[in-house]
Amino acid sequence: MPRSPLAADPAQSRGREFPENRDGARGPRSEFQRDRDRIIHSIAFRRLRSKTQVFIAPDGDHYRTRLTHSLEVAQIGRVIARELGLDEDLTEALCLAHDIGHPPFGHAGEKALSDAMQRHGGFDHNAQTIRTLARLESPYCDHEGLNLSWEVLEGLAKHNGPISAPHWALADIDQAFPLALGDWPSLEAQVAAVADDIAYDNHDIDDGLRAGFIGLEDLLQLDFIADQWRSVESRFASAPRDRQLRELIRGQIGLMVNDVIAATRQRISKVRDIAEVRSGERALAHFSAGLALEERKLKRFMYDRLYYHDEQIATAERARDVVARLYAAYSQDAGHLPVEWRANLPEAEPERARHIADFIAGMTDRFAMEQCLKIYGSAPEGLSNV
Template sequence: MTRAPFAADPDAPVLREFGGPQSAERRGPRSAFQRDRDRIIHSMSFRRLKSKTQVFIAPDGDHYRTRLTHSLEVAQIGRVIARALGLDEDLTEALCLAHDLGHPPFGHAGEAALSDALERHGGFCHNAQALRTVMRIESPYPDHDGLNLTWDLLEGLAKHNGPVSAPGWALAELDAAFPLDLATWPSLEAQVAAVADDIAYDNHDIDDGLRAGFLQLDDLLTLDFLADQWRAVEKRFPHAPRERLLREMIRDQIGMMVNDVIANTSAAAKGMGSVAEVRAAGRQLAGFSPAMAAQERRLKAFMYERLYYHPEQIAAAERARDVVARLYAAYAQDARLMPGDWPARLPAQEPQRSRMIADFIAGMSDRFAMEAVARIYGTRPEGLINV
């Protein structure tokens, strides 16, 4: 594959926070970005994503997405787009795999609870927590904190949704220690990772919502672009079972979005001669065409109304939020309830103490959080396995 001139270059001098420029020593024939990807995949934080909420909290069914399977699907879509555009696939994949590492148990419900708990101490943001996780918390190496990922990976993770003009405390601290140029747009690899995330959850959440019975096909077909896809699928496979037709429709929708992003991004990046020019462009280059972006906004609005804000989902989110709030209150009152060496490592002063308690809770899986509440309070939370 021919590398585009505006792609990130793993063979250029690569900067990491610790150890200066990349050394020649490597464990195996891997590029700097391949090493980033492998460090993420082998981390405990990544493994814990298998038991963290994507849409449904602690689902009983084996076929519902979790943060782990979602991240893998994002990476697959991201690599396809990156390859077509001549970008660095390994950096794109690493960004896709790492983008949700900062999510606490129960997804956005858990995030809301931690944000409330830390209101006096700077709040909580899962995007910044992802950086905090890979730069400070996940520390398997003997001579430094964090995974010591490349600047390109960290910059893309910090800004994959665009420039950050007012970073919160977590991102501000990390940027002060290892400046990430927060005011500019990131590489195209990071921009592709962000749109791959949108494509994955827009479509795969439909699949899970249909499986759970929270979404109905007739309601989906009130969206004219999905109705067009459904009619086309029925015409191609007139005798196929409905379940297979639904999955084919979702695949077609993903394909249309991917092709749209490739075409629109190719046009937007035309003439860019380097990744530095991408960062200096002052605008987003990778994304949907205006027509597809309008369709995607309508789909998101539909999903919020019919799935994410479904009464059963809201009720489960409130119960999950209570679990996280009770855990925080218990640990803040008596740090000895925390396992291992966590109590000994807690700072005495605020806000550092409360922020480290949040670090511990944010790393939990859904089931670990429920078991922790049961140990502390004597009763297991009810009503959280909702499908």
């Protein structure tokens, strides 16, 4: 596929916050390839393997975590980017990094931190992603953070669209390294966002079916899934049910990917340059109008039947309690913090509270439960519902 004139060009990158002179030192890579590799080699990325995707602290090895979800998003994103002639490395970097700011226990943990931080600016996982990559994850001797390119940071900040009121964590980075928050991001960032939707729309169905939280008969209430299922049954009538269900998921992903490629290709056919992408009034890389409607129905179904399932809500409440108790413990007695975190603990607020939140946000589910047990002598039972 020839390179699109709308693709981000690593040779024309707007640069990095801190000047570097490492040309050729670690192999012949483009700027975006360096970004992707820095993300993959980061500690924050490795921690995603033990952070909740949908099911909290699952006992089974077959359920998705934030890490496996991010890898699946990256695979889908690269396919779409390749077909549209966009920069695959930038797309992959954005897909791999998009969930790094999630605290333990997913959205349940985020709610607990947001409540605890209410008087100190709150907590937002997307802004925490930027903060983690630009400030907290610091393996280099000469600057803070991973020093990722402008294109990666702005894509992570705005993959869901322009931002008029940035969270404090994002505002701090934007002040130091302006990210043009009022503009639309690159097409690569837009592709990363829709790849995320495609991945969790379908893989959460897969995990929900495996856990028994949703049933096939429930799914078939959605017309476009029922159409896919009839096709699967017709083509693979004698196959075992579990294989048919996996074929259904694959078919759904293929349907969505092909729709995004066709719809996006049509929308960008009259767009002249990247500046026009950024100054537009809407996302260009997205579903067609028809499939967008069906996808919204699917999301409503998933909230009703899976995300807000009684067992999920009960488990999330216990998870929120773990994070809330940890925040209270560290706030009341800094001696509970590890030595290196205690040594850098600010005296004044809101910096003190934000430092504690940074520590908790970086935890895995397992480590958070271990710390709760260590501090309080107990941790809530029933933190895994599968």
